[in-house]
Amino acid sequence: MIPTISGVFLTVSLMKISVVGGGYVGLVTAACFAELGHEVSIIDRGAAKVNAINAKKPPIYEEGLEELLQHHVGMRLRASTSYDSVPFSDLTFICVGTPPNPDGSADLSKMKAASRSIGSVLKNSSNYHVVVVKSTVPPGTTENIVVPTVLQKSGKSDDTIGFAMNPEFLREGRAIADFMHPDRIVIGSRNLRDGDRVAEAYKGISAPILSTGLPAAEMIKYASNAFLATKISFSNEMGNICKKLGIDVYEVMRGAGMDKRIGPYFLDAGAGFGGSCFPKDVHALIKLAETVGEDPILLRSVIDVNEKQPGRIVQLLKARIGDLKGKRIAVLGLAFKDNTDDIRESRSIPVIEELLKSGAVIAAYDPMANSSMQKIYPSLTYCSTAADALRGAEGCLVMTEWPEFKNIEKEFDLMANRLIIEGRRILSCKGAEGICW
Numbered sequence: 525m526i527p528t529i530s531g532v533f534l535t536v537s538l539m540k541i542s543v544v545g546g547g548y549v550g551l552v553t554a555a556c557f558a559e560l561g562h563e564v565s566i567i568d569r570g571a572a573k574v575n576a577i578n579a580k581k582p583p584i585y586e587e588g589l590e591e592l593l594q595h596h597v598g599m600r601l602r603a604s605t606s607y608d609s610v611p612f613s614d615l616t617f618i619c620v621g622t623p624p625n626p627d628g629s630a631d632l633s634k635m636k637a638a639s640r641s642i643g644s645v646l647k648n649s650s651n652y653h654v655v656v657v658k659s660t661v662p663p664g665t666t667e668n669i670v671v672p673t674v675l676q677k678s679g680k681s682d683d684t685i686g687f688a689m690n691p692e693f694l695r696e697g698r699a700i701a702d703f704m705h706p707d708r709i710v711i712g713s714r715n716l717r718d719g720d721r722v723a724e725a726y727k728g729i730s731a732p733i734l735s736t737g738l739p740a741a742e743m744i745k746y747a748s749n750a751f752l753a754t755k756i757s758f759s760n761e762m763g764n765i766c767k768k769l770g771i772d773v774y775e776v777m778r779g780a781g782m783d784k785r786i787g788p789y790f791l792d793a794g795a796g797f798g799g800s801c802f803p804k805d806v807h808a809l810i811k812l813a814e815t816v817g818e819d820p821i822l823l824r825s826v827i828d829v830n831e832k833q834p835g836r837i838v839q840l841l842k843a844r845i846g847d848l849k850g851k852r853i854a855v856l857g858l859a860f861k862d863n864t865d866d867i868r869e870s871r872s873i874p875v876i877e878e879l880l881k882s883g884a885v886i887a888a889y890d891p892m893a894n895s896s897m898q899k900i901y902p903s904l905t906y907c908s909t910a911a912d913a914l915r916g917a918e919g920c921l922v923m924t925e926w927p928e929f930k931n932i933e934k935e936f937d938l939m940a941n942r943l944i945i946e947g948r949r950i951l952s953c954k955g956a957e958g959i960c961w
C-alpha cells in the first residue's frame with residue numbers, strides 16, 4: 525500500500541521508471557508517476573533544471589507541481605544529467621522537445637540524441653526494458669528512427685528491448701489534473717507484451733486504455749491537436765462574421781456547442797491559439813501531408829485564420845484611437861493561456877510586434893510570465909500589477925484569460941482614455957469591446 529499526498533492508498537506494483545527530458549511534459553509525467561508509487565529518475569541535459577528539481581523547486585510553474593516535488597524528491601523521485609538510471613529501469617519515457625524546423629516539419633534531432641544515449645547505456649543490461657516515446661512525433665518516427673537507433677547502439681534485439689508510443693494530452697496550466705484524470709490513455713506498440721508493460725505504469729489511473737499500432741498512436745496526437753485547433757479557428761471565423769453582423773458569437777457558439785455532435789469545448793472566439801503544441805503540430809501535419817502528396821487545404825486555413833487574429837485586435841485599437849505613435853498601451857496577459865508562465869507562440873507576441881511597429885509605448889503585465897517575455901522584449905515596461913500597467917494608458921488589450929482579470933473594474937479608471945479591447949472574453953466590467961464580439 526503506497527500513500528499519496530492526496531491521502532489515497534494505492535495498491536500498484538512498483539516499477540522503476542526513467543524519464544528523459546524534464547520539461548513541461550517530462551517533469552509532470554515523472555512527478556505523477558512518483559505520485560502513483562513508482563520510483564522515478566528524470567534525466568535532463570540541463571544542469572540548472574536538474575539542480576532545481578533536486579532542490580524541490582519546479583523550474584516551471586504548474587499548479588500542484590511544487591507540492592509533488594516537495595513530497596517525492598529524495599524519496600521516489602530524483603533528477604540527473606546522466607542516463608545511468610536507464611539500465612535499472614523497467615521503462616524509459618522519452619519526453620524531449622520536438623520543435624519546428626524552419627520549414628514547419630518536426631525537428632527530431634533531440635529524439636535521435638536521446639535514442640542514441642538510451643541505446644548506449646542499455647548495452648550491458650540483460651533486463652527486459654521498454655522504451656516509450658511520449659513526445660509528439662510524426663507517424664513512423666518510433667518505428668523508423670527510435671527502434672533502429674536504440675537497437676543499433678545497444679547491440680540488442682527487440683526480444684530484450686520493447687518499444688511503445690504513448691502520446692501525452694495534458695494541457696499546461698492543468699497538467700497534473702490532466703495526467704491523473706485523462707480522457708484516455710493511448711498506447712501504441714508492436715506487440716502485447718510491450719504495450720502491457722506500459723499500461724502497468726498507469727495502474728491507479730481510471731481511464732480507458734486504447735491499444736494501437738505505433739504509427740496510429742503517433743497520428744492520434746496530431747489528429748487531436750489539429751481538430752482542437754480547427755475548432756478554435758472555426759469559432760474565430762464565426763466571431764469575425766458575427767461582429768460585422770452585430771451578433772454575440774459567444775451566444776452563438778454556446779448554442780452550437782449544446783449539440784452533442786459538436787460539444788461545448790474549444791469554441792471560445794478570440795485572439796487565436798498559441799502555445800508550444802497547436803501551432804507547431806498543425807504545421808508539422810501540413811508538412812507531413814505535403815510529403816505524401818496531399819494538399820491539406822483545411823489545415824492551412826486553420827493556420828491562416830490564427831495568424832490573422834492578432835493583427836485584428838491591433839487594427840481595432842487603431843480604428844478606435846487612431847495613430848499609436850507615442851501612445852501608452854497596456855497589454856494585460858503575456859502567457860499563451862492562464863495558469864502558466866509559458867509564452868511560446870503566445871498571441872501577445874505578434875500583438876506586441878505590431879504595437880512596436882506602430883510606435884506604441886507598451887506597459888505589460890502578466891501574473892506569471894513577465895520575466896519570460898522580458899527575455900524576448902527587454903525594453904518594454906513590465907508592471908507588477910494590472911493597475912500599474914493601466915495607469916495613464918490610452919488603450920488596453922487583454923490577451924490572456926487570467927481569472928484575476930475578471931475582477932478588474934475601478935483600475936480601468938486609471939487609464940488616460942478608457943478604451944478596453946479584449947482578445948479573450950474574461951472581463952466582467954462594462955464597456956469593453958471584444959476582438960470579435
Ligand SMILES: NC(=O)c1ccc[n+]([C@@H]2O[C@H](COP(=O)([O-])OP(=O)(O)OC[C@H]3O[C@@H](n4cnc5c(N)ncnc54)[C@H](O)[C@@H]3O)[C@@H](O)[C@H]2O)c1
Pocket residue numbers: 544545546547548549550567568569570573619620621622634637638658659660661692693694695696800801
Ligand atoms: N507542453 C505541452 O503542453 C505538451 C503537451 C503534450 C505533448 N507535448 C509534447 O511533448 C514533448 C516535450 O514538450 P515539452 O513542452 O515538455 O518540452 P520542453 O522543451 O519543455 O522540455 C524538453 C526537455 O528535454 C530536455 N532535453 C532535450 N534533449 C535532451 C536529451 N538528449 N537528453 C536529456 N534531456 C534532453 C531539455 O533540456 C528540456 O528540459 C514535445 O514533443 C511536445 O510537443 C507537449
